[in-house]
Amino acid sequence: MTTPFQVVLCSCPDKGTAKAIAEKVLRAGLAACVNIGALSTSIYWWDDHLHSDDEVMLAIKTSQEHLEALFAMVQTAHPYEVAELIALPITAGSEAYLNWLKEVTS
Secondary structure: OOOOEEEEEEEEOOHHHHHHHHHHHHHOOOOOEEEEEEEEEEEEEEOOEEEEEEEEEEEEEEEHHHHHHHHHHHHHHOOOOOOOOEEEEOOOOOHHHHHHHHHHHO
């Protein structure tokens, strides 16, 4: 089953930034719900060096039609030079939840 919905993952440097971005995309109508995860440690390569930083992960539920505008808004609001924006298709979900997602993102 394919749905027209996506979960977008986006790491943020702290909870304040995560909350600001979440509220921005929700107020713009580009998402139905944003989960702000707990603080975690990200280990990654950047500028030929291994880095380790605490980050907060966003899980943004949206529709396929809003992806381009959502990415643009997050990239503008995000403090990182390269914001992590990864869209994963929602292939199945409860009918009630998917109907709600459709209603809120339409």
